[in-house]
Amino acid sequence: MTRFDSVLLGDNPFFGVDHVSQERARTKASRSQNIDNIAEVIKYCFNLGISGMVVSTHPTLRELVDKLRSERPELLEKFEFYPILPYTQGYVLKINERGIINTVIETLSMGSFRNKIKILTKGGMGVIRKDLFELFKVFIDIELLQLKNTKINTVFLHDVITDLALSLNMKKIFEVFQAYLHDNYKVNAGLVTKNFPRLVNKLSEWDLDYSTIMTSFNKIGFQMNPSREECEKSLDKFKGQVIAMSILAGGYLELNDAYQYILTQQKINKIVVGVSSIEHATKTFGLLLNKDI
Numbered sequence: 001m002t003r004f005d006s007v008l009l010g011d012n013p014f015f016g017v018d019h020v021s022q023e024r025a026r027t028k029a030s031r032s033q034n035i036d037n038i039a040e041v042i043k044y045c046f047n048l049g050i051s052g053m054v055v056s057t058h059p060t061l062r063e064l065v066d067k068l069r070s071e072r073p074e075l076l077e078k079f080e081f082y083p084i085l086p087y088t089q090g091y092v093l094k095i096n097e098r099g100i101i102n103t104v105i106e107t108l109s110m111g112s113f114r115n116k117i118k119i120l121t122k123g124g125m126g127v128i129r130k131d132l133f134e135l136f137k138v139f140i141d142i143e144l145l146q147l148k149n150t151k152i153n154t155v156f157l158h159d160v161i162t163d164l165a166l167s168l169n170m171k172k173i174f175e176v177f178q179a180y181l182h183d184n185y186k187v188n189a190g191l192v193t194k195n196f197p198r199l200v201n202k203l204s205e206w207d208l209d210y211s212t213i214m215t216s217f218n219k220i221g222f223q224m225n226p227s228r229e230e231c232e233k234s235l236d237k238f239k240g241q242v243i244a245m246s247i248l249a250g251g252y253l254e255l256n257d258a259y260q261y262i263l264t265q266q267k268i269n270k271i272v273v274g275v276s277s278i279e280h281a282t283k284t285f286g287l288l289l290n291k292d293i
């Protein structure tokens with residue numbers, strides 16, 4: 001029996017994301033960024049007991065959900081998604097090339113005509129005025145279209161936006177994100193950050209009650225700002241749930257070594273780990289779930 005309440009599947013290896021090496025990222029992508037491979041790995045992990053997945057709102061997500069629905073509809077009835085949005089990398093490229101309005105129009109193409117009208121009716125004036133917070137709501141709607149009719153546990157604000165808003169002291173971003181998800185989707189709002197202590201302190205100062213934060217925890221302090229020691233101290237201050245990511249420090253740590261460190265952090269009871277193949281999943285989740293596979 002594992003000590004953790006949940007071990008979640010991460011999607012970074014499927015899309016060639018590597019926080020240490022771009023060359024290694026390209027190699028990963030060529031092997032694993034295949035929709036059939038991704039679906040097979042998810043189905044295998046589900047059979048092992050993995051009941052949820054952290055996903056970026058990557059353009060491939062909608063195709064993946066449709067494939068799972070056609071092949072394993074009972075999986076989607078039980079499997080929970082933890083989306084991180086917005087898909088910042090894609091938007092930065094599109095906005096630079098096409099501008100904000102054209103980017104919104106192009107992104108809307110993934111939805112049905114009915115959904116497009118609904119979204120534009122709610123946020124159209126904001127798009128025209130380029131009102132930051134109305135645009136923000138529109139992009140939430142657009143990206144969550146990819147997970148329509150699935151089980152969503154928590155929707156996370158991407159660390160790029162979280163940490164930028166922190167640095168600019170933009171409390172309203174956090175208020176709007178949480179209220180909009182609660183009022184319109186009835187789901188929990190979470191935050192991803194690479195500066196856990198600062199976020200915990202600011203949420204307390206602003207009297208904002210976020211129940212879930214996803215952040216890096218690993219033995220060498222990789223992406224733990226300002227330091228591993230400060231992040232560990234902040235675990236005691238934060239009253240909510242922490243989901244540990246980057247536990248392998250971008251692949252620098254061996255699995256067992258990483259696992260032993262996480263076990264020492266008693267307040268962490270949920271972790272997310274990415275795998276790129278069934279072989280990789282067998283090794284990884286065999287240890288994390290304490291199973292002989």
